[in-house]
Amino acid sequence: MNLGELKRVLQDELEARVLVPGDNSRAVTGLSVEESGDSWLLPGDLLLVQRPDSGERWTGLLAEAGENSSPAILFREKGEDGSKKPPPEEVLAEARRRGVAVIALPGDVSLGRIASMLYREGQRGNDLLKLSHRASRELGSVSGDEVSLESVTARVSGMLGRPVVLEDAVGRLIPASPEDAQENGLISALHEHGLRASRGTAGVEETRRERRDRYARLPEGFLSVPIERWRVGSKEGRELYWTPVGEKTPSGYLWLDLEGHSLEPEDVVNLYWARRVLKTELEKDRIRLETELGVRGDFVDDLISGHYGSVDLLLQRARYLGADLTEGALVLIVDIDDFARYLERRRLKEPAIQELKRRLADAVRLQSREVFSNFLTGPRSDNVILLVGPSKNESAEEIPEKAHLLASRIQRYVRGLLPDLTVSVGLGRFTPDPARLSEAYSEAEVALEIGHRIYGPSSVSTFERTGTYKLLFKVLQGDPQELETFYAETLAPVVHYDERYGTELIHTLTTYLNNDASTVKTASELFAHRHTIRYRLDRIGELTDLDIEKTEDRERLTLGIKAMQLLGRAPNRPSPISDR
Template sequence: MSPGGIPLPDFARLLAGEARAECLSAGDPGRRVLGISVEEPVEGWLGPDEAAVTDRAELDASFLKSLAGSGCPAVVWRAPPERTPGEAPQLAAGLGLALFRVSPGVPLRRVLGALSDGEGLLRLSHRAVRELLEGAGEWTPAEAAERISRLLGRRVVVEDAVGRLVAGGEDNPLRELLEREELRASRPSGVDETRRDRRDRYARLPDGFLSVPVERWRVAGRELFWVPLGGGSPAGYLWVDCEGSPLGTGDVIVLYWARRVLEGALGRERIRLETELGMRGDLLDDLIAGHYGSVDLLLQRALYLGADLSRGALAAIVDIDEFARYLERRRLKEPAVQELKRRLADAVRLQARQLFSGFLLGPRSDNVILFLPPSPEAPPDTLRERALELSGRVQRYVRGLLPDLTVSVGIGRYREDPAELPEAYSEAEMALRIGHRIKGPSSVSTFEETGTYKLLFRVLQESPEELESFYAETVEPAVRYDLRYGTGLVQTLASYLRNDASTSRTASELFTHRHTIRYRLERIRELTGLDVDRSEDRERLALGIKAMQLLGRAPEEPSPLSDR
């Protein structure tokens, strides 16, 4: 069959031979049939130049008009001979539609076989096998996509299982559209379910049928098509540009073999990445522990993995929030847990590539570690801001990829000396842990922000009982009072200290009268024995609040109740 379908008279002849169809209306002999669609209760089930197959009891005028309006050239009515067509033949003829009746006992595959020219499609299948499978074991996804595009005569884009567009060429309008609209088959897309269509496309060869699952999306004023690569959890997805030329039977044959080639190519790419991640993980473990030998050896190992750390780097840690609770809630088995970690690492790498070059990235436990070096595009004085931008990008991307998962990020200071990279990691880890304790999930914290928190955090790590004692001697009585009566003493104190001991600014921030602020501060003095009007006591109260936050003892925001 030619890429543009077959003439309607030839379709009628083939349908009569394959399915013993009765012709009730010849239709427009100048039309061509590109494919066959079986009626479904979803919008968009019929494409232009596709023949419609229906089991309706009656063919009314509105139904036939809707088919003609969709560009349908022919209708295949599956109805017993004793059922009268009524005025359907005359209505179809007036609309230029061909109408055929086929017995319901005829298998659907015989109807589909009317589009096959047998030997021609078999030759196409053999050519596709030869072009795509010979030597395919050595192809990258990009190389395989190039051959598939050439065979189809269409632009294609390959997406892997975590949403990276790994092939498709830079000058590719389809790829540009997917990037601009942030469309991925691997994650929730925002495409309205009523504007989606999933079904198999078939091609009949002399020795059997080939089928390919295809999903059609309507986005940005056009139709987009993609094919999953592999069953179950797909290895990836192949996007196909069908602008101005719907998929034909020949395309189905090429796509059938293309799925197998790309599934293998993506599988090999995944093995390569997992091996590389393992090597990166080993290097990161040695770097963090300071067991990497000489600095020269460290830099050589990093260069082997594509990372240039000769000018030092800034460290960042992307950590899954409350990972143990997440696993308990989802009840994931170990293979699924490892897949989740791999997808997170790939997501972080994808976003980091857009802002940094020559960086080192690797998974470790339930987090992803990055060492972000300076470059001509990212000089040292911009690393912190770029790391903060990366944090936001990663959090947004993870929300789209795994909607019920959140991550926090800790960012250290830039260390110019590669020998100080272990300290850069320690700073990022401290920023992460302090930020999570103070801000909660989805926090982003830098080491510079930690201030006196880092001193108290070291006390918490080395002598937690000392921090507990200091907390008890400062703000704990006010915390207990808030928890018992639902008042806002601690909230008021925090606001007062944050506003440089200004009663008026505190009252404005809390939408409360100044007299109420003074009353609460006096109540704090009575409970703690510390007076906010004395600088020494004020400093102790400020440290007490920070100790409270690190210990996780902060009371909830009070409801609007009267003070007691």
């Protein structure tokens, strides 16, 4: 449709008034509503605005329309008193100079009514209707083993003739194929700028969000697809587009590469059906994963609590879930760091929280599959439990070392999946007796908790390497006051001194003990004179009434540091004390 045809329709059906005629031969390809930001108007778009209050605003709109080749500005003409108030004459003169039409509409005309006039019934509408039927059939024909989020995404990309990336509700990016993940410049841009529609613009600098609706007129009505544009970086930076999949609380988001392309009516039709089919597939994927993890979670809960009847029944259930635990297993726990604070910061709703937990469990499963062939995963609260058994590919002796490597892989993968979320990992010892798997879980749980207390977030801790920490931790669990008393009798005065005077006595003591009580090594590591180290150690002796030269007193100071760390009283989180 050109501007001349549109003006006739607006005048005949809406009683519009043409204040500046413009160029009747100009093509009209879309409709945009006034937005803030630079260069938000696409070529060929009509610009719909409420009547500006000042000539200055009119001038800005005319500049925007002229620079981006908009054929016309439409505004609803109605003052507060119901009178018609046209733009100032100097504004109309500027519109004539720029070749931009100015059209006044009645105040009660809806956006949908205007959009519906852009595509009149006829061959164009029939073509779009045929395309709509073809798109629904093509996307709906994906069946059998071919069904997957990747396969549907690939088909959508082919229909649109441009790269796309599907993002699920918790920010996982799903390309059309593994090869596409390497070659798709769109997915690279999303990773580079840390952009996720599921997280909004939080933490993304110099990114503007602009919303516009796209319409395609069909003989029996019109289709609408919401599109959001994010501009990254400077005014010349890259523009990225996405559309939500689903209404209100989206099931996901479809990112589009529109660089060098405008969104045509044919694209709107394809996107309309793509959003519907992708929503269905995302929901199916969620239900499948939810059901599977529910069964696995029940198994893990029964294993930990001991409510599994007999060992034979336990092993039978494990085999049903794809793991052979006859020869025992190692237990690994992946736990979200400070999950409560993460939820407070992200303000996630319950569906998104559950989706996040499901995706974490799925991430652990995917990474475990790359390392082990005989394993079982199951979610539990805000962590994921992994049981690894021997197989023809991994002997029992190899499992602990490979499990430690897997822990690091999982942490890296989760950071890439959700950059603002971290996990810690606790590993128990391998047990050859399946009847003692609940004890193996307890060991992994102890290692995880000690790692949290000693190393903080993103820790990887093994039960075997916790040394006397685990003995003190048992005291903390059974009689916390006993550990408090021991701490008060050893390191508490030194901690108070450091906090009051800003000294580093605790750090010096920790370094000294880790260096086998060598003053020379400690001075070298702390870049201090050995006389300074000697003075600090003497001050510690005065505060604690313990002689660091005596073996028994030195052992009490070592245990005091460990008690301090387990209780969370360290002034500067010194490194853990190694067992020698």
